Amino acid sequence: MSATRGGVISLVVAAILALSACKHEESLPAPKPTSESPASAPPTERVVGPLSNEDAQALATMTDRLNEYIELYTKLEGTLPKLPKDATPQQIDNNQRMLGKLVQQARRTAKPGDIFTPQARPVIKHLLASVFGGPDGKQLKASIMDERQAAPSAVKLRVNARYPDIVPLTSVPPQVLQTLPKLTENLEYRFIGDSLILLDVHAHVIVDFIDGAMPH
Amino acid sequence: MQTRHRSYVVLLSLLLLILTGTNYRDIGSITGATPVEAQQSSAEQLVPLPNKGGSLKFCVLGDFGTGERPQYQLAEQMAALHGRFNYDLVVLVGDNLYGSERPQDFQQKFELPYKPLLDSGVKFYASLGNHDSREQRFYKLFNMEGKLYYAFSPKSNVRFFAFDSTYPEPEEIKWLEDELAASKNDWKIVFFHHPLYSSGKRHGSDLRLREVLEPLFLKYNVSLVLNGHDHFYERVKPQKGINYFVVGSGGELRAGNIDRGSGITAKGFDTDLAFMAAEIIADDMYFNAISRTGQTVDSGVLTRRKPAP
Numbered sequence: 220m221s222a223t224r225g226g227v228i229s230l231v232v233a234a235i236l237a238l239s240a241c242k243h244e245e246s247l248p249a250p251k252p253t254s255e256s257p258a259s260a261p262p263t264e265r266v267v268g269p270l271s272n273e274d275a276q277a278l279a280t281m282t283d284r285l286n287e288y289i290e291l292y293t294k295l296e297g298t299l300p301k302l303p304k305d306a307t308p309q310q311i312d313n314n315q316r317m318l319g320k321l322v323q324q325a326r327r328t329a330k331p332g333d334i335f336t337p338q339a340r341p342v343i344k345h346l347l348a349s350v351f352g353g354p355d356g357k358q359l360k361a362s363i364m365d366e367r368q369a370a371p372s373a374v375k376l377r378v379n380a381r382y383p384d385i386v387p388l389t390s391v392p393p394q395v396l397q398t399l400p401k402l403t404e405n406l407e408y409r410f411i412g413d414s415l416i417l418l419d420v421h422a423h424v425i426v427d428f429i430d431g432a433m434p435h
Numbered sequence: 436m437q438t439r440h441r442s443y444v445v446l447l448s449l450l451l452l453i454l455t456g457t458n459y460r461d462i463g464s465i466t467g468a469t470p471v472e473a474q475q476s477s478a479e480q481l482v483p484l485p486n487k488g489g490s491l492k493f494c495v496l497g498d499f500g501t502g503e504r505p506q507y508q509l510a511e512q513m514a515a516l517h518g519r520f521n522y523d524l525v526v527l528v529g530d531n532l533y534g535s536e537r538p539q540d541f542q543q544k545f546e547l548p549y550k551p552l553l554d555s556g557v558k559f560y561a562s563l564g565n566h567d568s569r570e571q572r573f574y575k576l577f578n579m580e581g582k583l584y585y586a587f588s589p590k591s592n593v594r595f596f597a598f599d600s601t602y603p604e605p606e607e608i609k610w611l612e613d614e615l616a617a618s619k620n621d622w623k624i625v626f627f628h629h630p631l632y633s634s635g636k637r638h639g640s641d642l643r644l645r646e647v648l649e650p651l652f653l654k655y656n657v658s659l660v661l662n663g664h665d666h667f668y669e670r671v672k673p674q675k676g677i678n679y680f681v682v683g684s685g686g687e688l689r690a691g692n693i694d695r696g697s698g699i700t701a702k703g704f705d706t707d708l709a710f711m712a713a714e715i716i717a718d719d720m721y722f723n724a725i726s727r728t729g730q731t732v733d734s735g736v737l738t739r740r741k742p743a744p
Contacts, residue, residue: 306573311570388565388567388568396604421570
């Protein structure tokens with residue numbers, strides 16, 4: 220990243236922050252800019268943008284939910300023994316399943332839209348459409364899709380369920396990551412078919428998903 | 436019994452020599468070396484691995500974790516090679532476990548096929564592919580020590596850098612730059628899953644990743660880049676002085692997938708599984724690509740990049 224581009228991005232981020240703050244003073248509750256989400260993650264260097272004030276506010280609702288999830292996750296993870304750096308497959312599996320169980324119990328009533336909020340969903344879809352509709356879109360899609368990808372019809376996605384063992388994890392190109400709100404280390408974006416998945420890596424649980432997120 | 440067995444081996448070797456017209460090129464100048472013999476098609480000259488004491492010997496393997504018979508057969512060739520070429524480590528360029536990653540999968544897709552090597556003390560150093568769960572970084576036998584990206588030096592003149600190309604966050608790219616800048620080693624070898632240069636019809640070169648990584652490789656004198664993802668073996672013609680290999684042929688094969696018109700292939704092999712064996716001696720790296728049937732399908736020697744005076 221060149222210094223010039225870095226500077227431009229910083230200005231854009233600052234402008235979003237400033238605009239958000241102005242809006243807050245006028246009428247609405249404080250929206251958190253997407254580039255700060257979640258609090259412990261560094262700002263995303265956008266390849267699509269800048270966001271309109273409305274879009275930033277919409278994504279801020281997702282930020283709030285992400286922060287709540289991370290708070291819950293941190294609390295639950297703290298109750299389990301730390302996974303050693305030289306773990307056996309059994310230890311990895313046990314740890315993952317124990318954490319998964321705790322997350323699932325704590326989020327018994329979780330449903331689609333809890334994290335990818337109804338306000339954030341159209342913005343996420345729009346951002347992805349911009350990336351996949353760009354000159355590199357075809358290549359980006361090809362790098363996500365793979366012949367070992369299960370047929371989408373064979374997979375029934377459920378929030379708070381274990382990520383299906385039969386479905387391979389897909390690549391997520393840097394251009395896509397740089398478009399979406401930044402996540403902390405324990406969360407990842409993945410795709411199953413055209414659905415965008417928010418995956419808890421350590422618990423191997425689907426935290427939320429958006430159907431039809433990848434444009435055809 | 437042992438003598439009889441040896442006779443069979445000699446007879447079989449002679450038969451293979453006659454059938455394949457194998458030839459060897461004596462590179463001759465390396466003292467204390469016992470070249471590793473292998474077969475190669477008659478059209479090309481084989482550059483044997485010098486097998487010199489004190490050199491760094493290693494293998495490269497990618498896209499292997501299927502748990503299916505072909506993977507095991509290639510693993511047998513790796514074990515056979517280790518019997519006469521005592522390599523210390525295997526670099527894994529990702530897609531280490533396909534599909535589920537239950538404890539029994541680690542066993543079936545990794546521990547069993549490579550058991551002879553693991554038992555002999557060969558260390559495997561993994562990078563993660565797009566099909567790999569991040570939790571693999573905690574797996575003891577992948578030697579990642581809980582990290583998605585890391586560096587290590589098996590010899591003082593060589594440093595390997597494992598990079599996570601599936602989920603390359605900006606901070607990881609900064610880490611790589613800092614590590615490359617700080618490294619004073621003669622050989623800087625970077626390994627990760629997605630190739631910057633590949634003639635794969637299925638995936639091919641990852642141009643976006645190339646934009647980010649190639650300037651760093653050039654700036655900090657990376658000599659060698661090892662990748663997988665495309666399911667074949669390809670030695671790419673040096674690109675801006677850097678040597679690139681695609682070794683995604685460890686268990687999955689995408690037969691006939693090399694685009695012969697890409698213009699970047701120095702040598703391609705897409706008709707069977709293969710792994711790569713290499714040996715670094717001072718400024719040179721000797722390499723052989725060996726197929727599931729034990730044939731050496733590519734060989735050669737390359738020289739490391741040196742900083743501009």
